[in-house]
Amino acid sequence: MELQRLHLKNTLVCLLENCRSMRELKQIHAHITTSPQFFITDRWFLISRIIFFCTVSQSGSLSYADTVFRLVPQKTLFIYNSMIRAHASRIHDPSSSQPLILYRQMLFDGITPDCITFPFVLKHCVSRVDGLVGSSVHAHVVKFGFHSDVFVQNSLITLYSQCGSVENARKVFDEMSNRDVVSWNAMVIGCLRNSELDMALELFRRVKKRNIVTWNSIITGFVQGGRPKEALEFFYEMQVSGDDMVSPDKLTIASVLSACASLGAVDQGRWVHDYLNTSGMECDMVIATALVDMYGKCGSVSKALDVFRSMKNKDVLAWTAMLSAFAINGNGREAFELFLDMETARVRPNDVTFTALLSACAHSGLIEIGRWCFRVMRHAYHIEPQVQHYACMVDILGRAGLFDEAEGLIRNMPMEPDVFVWGALLGGCQMHRNFQLGEKVARYLIAIEPLNHAFYVNLCDIYAKARRFDHVKEIRALMKEKEIEKTVPGCSMIEVNGVVCEFSVRGSPLVLMTEIKFVLSSLSDEIGRSINMSAVLE
Incomplete structure (x- = not known):
């Protein structure tokens, strides 16, 4: 009898380990519930495996697990950990507190949490971004x-x-005896x-053994943090x-393609593209879209178009990336034609697509097409224009000198x-020398952001063009x-033989100013000779 009981128990455990569907599980559950051979401890052990x-x-x-969990009279640490883990991992509603409720119930039942319990309770606090409750769990x-x-830890x-709270995170990290x-x-x-x-x-410099997560974190973090070089x-x-297998x-x-795009480093971008081809890595939709974005931002529209055309199944992000490439390079009509192709391909545009399209119209002076796009996004695609779409539309009208329409919008x-x-x-206003409206807008912007130096500079520019030099002195004073000045120095970057060189108004230790002055002087002499030769020929 004892051997028969153990054999049946082991058989059901094996069936649970190899279970592939809820239908099978429910059959096993029914067998556990109705079998008269099990001790109560056997039955609850098997029930815990079901959960x-x-x-x-x-x-x-998870709903079935919740139902079974409520019927268990004496819950174990294993059962509680399973339920807390499930709710912490599968939660879709950040406002839900089910893992915390289960944790509190576990403590009320007199069960001591272990090293499995806490990581999942803390994971739930992370999903809620709830540092206060997290500190209590700590x-x-x-x-x-x-x-x-x-x-x-x-x-x-x-x-x-x-x-x-980086300070608290660093405190925990520094107090770790084993990392x-x-x-x-x-x-x-x-x-x-x-x-x-x-x-x-x-x-990062102190990490002795780095894995792919370490490298990807530092590369991606510096790209997103504005330090792509x-x-x-x-x-x-x-x-x-020398990191093995990385x-x-x-x-x-x-991430590297995004860095190249930020720097305009097309040579390095091509090198990464070549590396991608030679390494055998699959050029999926994400990578191909990143390539289109990189080539577009580096000014190589034809190369971006080659990559785009080579993509088999293009999603909305790929189409939008190509539209943006046309937009930032002033190819407004090409962008509009691509949008029509996108409609033909039955790919539904999103709000970012229309931002790129309206930007393309602004840079190419396509007023009527811009108006059409602004109407279509709302009436045909039911996308309500957001503030960035209005900014693009005002830019289109402002560049065309249609100030009444822009103000009405x-x-x-x-x-x-x-x-x-x-x-x-x-x-x-600055482009069309509309000094009256320009002054009004500039002063309004200063009222909104009184510490933004750019608006003061714009107002000075308007006064200077209007020959109101007393007002220029007044604004500069x-x-x-108010001690308002540009906090970040102006800089430019250029790629020379695959090396990105940065020039800043504060100077660069890598650049010899004497050489720059020599080149500028040579160019000036050459220009002067060309002008004199033109005068002689005339």
Whole structure:
């Protein structure tokens, strides 16, 4: 009898481990419930395995697990951990508190949490971005003696980083006696997410064994943090590093292409494209779209179009990237024709698509097409224009000198116009020397953002063109009095033989000013000789 019971129990455990559907699971559940041979402990053990299947398997059902869970009279730590894990991992509503409710119920039942419980409770706090509750859970971590567990500490680093408390995350990190690669990656990523790029770099340099997550984090973080040149340097360092089995993946390539796009480094972008072809890595939709974006922003529209045409199944992001490439390079009609092709291909545009299209019309002076696009997005595609669409439309009208229509559009906006809308109108005023309206708009922008130096400079420009030099002095005196100045120095970048060189108004240690002056002097002499020769020929 005992052997028969054990055999049946082991058989059902095996069936649960190999279960592939809820239909099979329910049959097993029925057998467990109706079998008279099991002890009560056997039955609840098998029930716990049913809950585990429902919460972990892709074929499981969380609602079924909830139903079974409520019927279990004596719940174990294993059952609670399974339920907390499931609700923390599958949560779609950030306002839900089910993992915390389960955790509190577990404590009420007198069950002590373990090193499995806390990472999932903290994961739930991360999804809610709830640092206050997370801090309370941290207190429980210390109370129950898991403050030195590496998995729990890694979860705490992620929690504090996600909630914007890098100081607390760093404190947990510094107090760790044993750190694994996840610990280092979590701290580096936390710094990058909170714009602490220098701290992230300091930690990155201390990592002894880097994996692909480490490299992708620092490259992507520096691209998104506005330091793309250093991101490219990390990529090349990655190529020659001694880290075993670490090769660039699709995320690496996409981030590096984004860096090239930001820098206008088309030679380096071509090198990455060649690397992609020779490495055998699949050029999927994401990578191909990144290539189109890179070539477009680097001014190589024909190359962007080649990549775009080679894509088999283009999604809306790919079409939008190509539209943007045409837009930023002043190819408005080509952008409009591409949009018509997009409609023919039955790819539904989104709000970003129309932003790119309207921008293309603005840069090419296509007033009627711009008006048509603005109407179509609302009436044909039921996309309500957002503030960026209004800014583009005001830019179109302002560049054409249609100030009455532009002001009417701004007055009828369903939302408050932002500085970009007013800035577009101001740009049109400067272009067409509409000093009266330009002065009004510039002063309004200064009232909105009194510390933005650009608006004061624009107002000075308007006064200078109107020959109102007393007002120019007045504005410059006001700027000096309020200590308003450009905080970030102006700079330009150029790619020479695959090397990105940066020129700043504050100077660059890599550039010899004497050489620059010599070249400028030579060019000036050459221009002078050309002018004199033209006069002789005439």
